[in-house]
Amino acid sequence: GAGVSQSPSNKVTEKGKDVELRCDPISGHTALYWYRQRLGQGLEFLIYFQGNSAPDKSGLPSDRFSAERTGESVSTLTIQRTQQEDSAVYLCASSPFRQAQETQYFGPGTRLLVL
Amino acid sequence: GNSVTQMEGPVTLSEEAFLTINCTYTATGYPSLFWYVQYPGEGLQLLLKATKADDKGSNKGFEATYRKETTSFHLEKGSVQVSDSAVYFCALKHYGGSQGNLIFGKGTKLSVKP
Numbered sequence: 001g002a003g004v005s006q007s008p009s010n011k012v013t014e015k016g017k018d019v020e021l022r023c024d025p026i027s028g029h030t031a032l033y034w035y036r037q038r039l040g041q042g043l044e045f046l047i048y049f050q051g052n053s054a055p056d057k058s059g060l061p062s063d064r065f066s067a068e069r070t071g072e073s074v075s076t077l078t079i080q081r082t083q084q085e086d087s088a089v090y091l092c093a094s095s096p097f098r099q100a101q102e103t104q105y106f107g108p109g110t111r112l113l114v115l
Numbered sequence: 116g117n118s119v120t121q122m123e124g125p126v127t128l129s130e131e132a133f134l135t136i137n138c139t140y141t142a143t144g145y146p147s148l149f150w151y152v153q154y155p156g157e158g159l160q161l162l163l164k165a166t167k168a169d170d171k172g173s174n175k176g177f178e179a180t181y182r183k184e185t186t187s188f189h190l191e192k193g194s195v196q197v198s199d200s201a202v203y204f205c206a207l208k209h210y211g212g213s214q215g216n217l218i219f220g221k222g223t224k225l226s227v228k229p
Binding site: 041044093104105107108 | 119149151157158159160161164204208216217218219220221222
C-alpha cells in the first residue's frame with residue numbers, strides 16, 4: 001500500500017516568510033509524528049498526534065512552530081517568520097498505535113532551506 | 116531524561132569486514148529499542164527492533180541484542196557489503212505520557228569500500 005507522503009519535497013524560502021509543510025500518513029494509522037533533522041545531527045522530535053486527543057507539543061522549539069491534524073488524516077506543520085536556523089529536513093512518521101513496540105513509518109521528508 | 120548515545124562516525128570498512136556500531140541508552144522503565152537506516156537519497160526506514168530485555172532483533176544480516184544490564188543495543192553484521200553504506204540511527208521509544216515519540220541518537224555514517 002501507499003506509504004507516508006510529504007509535500008513539498010523541497011522548499012526554499014526567504015527569512016521572515018511563513019511556510020507550510022504537509023504530511024499524508026498511512027491510511028488507518030492513528031498516531032502521527034513530526035521530527036526535524038538538521039545537518040549533521042540526529043532527529044529531533046517536534047510534535048505528535050494520537051487520534052482526537054490533544055497533541056503533544058513538547059518538542060516544538062518555539063511558538064513560531066505549530067501543527068494541525070484533522071482526525072486521522074492529513075497534518076500540516078507551519079513555521080511562521082522563518083529563520084535560517086529552521087533550515088532542516090522535516091520528517092513525518094505514522095504508526096498504527098502509540099504503543100512502544102509499534103514501528104513508525106517515515107515519509108521522505110521536506111527539505112527546507114531558509115535564505 | 117531519556118537519551119541515546121551512539122558511536123560517532125564516519126565508519127569506513129572494506130567489503131566483507133565485521134561491523135559493530137555501539138549504542139547505549141538512558142531511560143526509565145522498559146523502552147523498546149530500534150535501529151533505523153537511511154540509505155543515500157532515501158527516507159528513514161526501520162532496520163530492526165527489540166521490545167524487551169534479551170530480545171535479539173535481526174534483519175538483512177544485521178543483529179542487535181537488547182542488553183538491560185549494560186543499557187546497550189549494539190548493531191552488528193558479520194560481513195558488510197557496499198550496499199550497506201548508509202546512515203544508521205539507534206532509537207528508543209516509550210509508551211505512555213508524553214514519551215510516545217522516538218528518541219534518536221545522532222546517527223553513524225557507514226561507508227563500505229569494494
